[in-house]
Amino acid sequence: MATKTKTTEKHGANGAHKGPALESAWIRAFKSESEWPDKDEFLDVVYWARQLLGIAIGVLWGLVPLKGFVALVLFALVNAGILYVYCTSFQKVDEEEYGGAWELTKEGFMTSFAGFLVTWIIIYTGLHSDTRLGL
Amino acid sequence: MWADTLLIVFISVCTALLGEGLTWLMVYRTEKYQKLKSEVERQSKRLEKMKEAHGESSLDKQQKKKMDREEERLKQNNRDLSLVKMKSMFAIGFAFTALLSMFNNIFDGRVVARLPFLPISWIQGLSHRNLPGDDYYDCSFIFLYILCTMSIRQNTQKILGFAPSRTATKQSGIFGTNPQPYK
Numbered sequence: 001m002a003t004k005t006k007t008t009e010k011h012g013a014n015g016a017h018k019g020p021a022l023e024s025a026w027i028r029a030f031k032s033e034s035e036w037p038d039k040d041e042f043l044d045v046v047y048w049a050r051q052l053l054g055i056a057i058g059v060l061w062g063l064v065p066l067k068g069f070v071a072l073v074l075f076a077l078v079n080a081g082i083l084y085v086y087c088t089s090f091q092k093v094d095e096e097e098y099g100g101a102w103e104l105t106k107e108g109f110m111t112s113f114a115g116f117l118v119t120w121i122i123i124y125t126g127l128h129s130d131t132r133l134g135l
Numbered sequence: 136m137w138a139d140t141l142l143i144v145f146i147s148v149c150t151a152l153l154g155e156g157l158t159w160l161m162v163y164r165t166e167k168y169q170k171l172k173s174e175v176e177r178q179s180k181r182l183e184k185m186k187e188a189h190g191e192s193s194l195d196k197q198q199k200k201k202m203d204r205e206e207e208r209l210k211q212n213n214r215d216l217s218l219v220k221m222k223s224m225f226a227i228g229f230a231f232t233a234l235l236s237m238f239n240n241i242f243d244g245r246v247v248a249r250l251p252f253l254p255i256s257w258i259q260g261l262s263h264r265n266l267p268g269d270d271y272y273d274c275s276f277i278f279l280y281i282l283c284t285m286s287i288r289q290n291t292q293k294i295l296g297f298a299p300s301r302t303a304t305k306q307s308g309i310f311g312t313n314p315q316p317y318k
Contacts, residue, residue: 111289118144122248124249124251
């Protein structure tokens with residue numbers, strides 16, 4: 001979260017935001033309709049939320065287990081969908097300010113996809129793969 | 136097999152940390168890099184603000200000239216920055232290629248994981264590299280290693296604060312042909 005801290009510090013040093021001091025980004029991330037004067041900070045929240053979500057979906061898909069192309073498509077839909085709902089309905093940010101919904105959707109998506117694949121493969125291999133391969 | 140899978144994740148974490156550590160030693164901590172980086176950040180921010188303040192159409196000749204000049208300076212600084220990075224990146228690249236080929240030899244012909252999906256044909260060459268048989272659900276070392284690196288390396292860079300800032304990336308247009316600042 002170094003980037004987060006850095007941006008907050010910079011923001012504080014510039015004094016760009018006037019008025020009451022803002023709570024930490026952690027608290028604001030879980031609070032509905034928070035104020036995000038620093039766009040980078042919100043994009044960081046989206047980035048890390050996406051990484052955590054990718055890992056969580058990977059674990060879930062591995063435990064069930066979900067297999068095949070359907071699981072990959074489902075990951076993309078769930079990942080993009082949840083974050084989209086978070087941005088537009090929970091935080092109610094104006095997506096146009098961030099360059100449109102696409103910019104928010106692709107923020108950290110590939111890294112999250114790689115993280116998802118790794119956790120999915122690990123859990124699936126550990127729990128459901130054929131034991132003869134373990135020899 | 137699971138032990139191999141976890142070992143590869145561990146190897147990937149170690150190489151990512153080692154890579155970042157070496158880059159820090161050779162690049163990030165140098166004064167030249169830090170100076171250039173802060174310069175690029177500053178200029179990117181300024182350029183973004185300028186673009187934000189005036190729409191492209193409402194610019195008069197003088198403002199446009201000033202903006203062009205700023206853009207040119209930013210490009211030059213970006214070039215210098217990549218040059219500073221390049222030498223050590225080459226050295227690290229060579230070291231890691233050697234390391235990778237060593238791991239490749241160790242895991243040669245070993246199925247390290249079972250894929251829960253059938254990879255598309257042009258990925259099968261990677262996911263089934265040097266593996267016996269034609270069960271394409273078997274996963275080779277290199278495929279899992281690349282996936283781990285993709286996710287771990289970038290996150291490590293971001294946690295350590297070494298990832299390039301979004302403004303600089305957008306303004307320099309590294310990942311897009313037409314950099315578009317926030318509106």
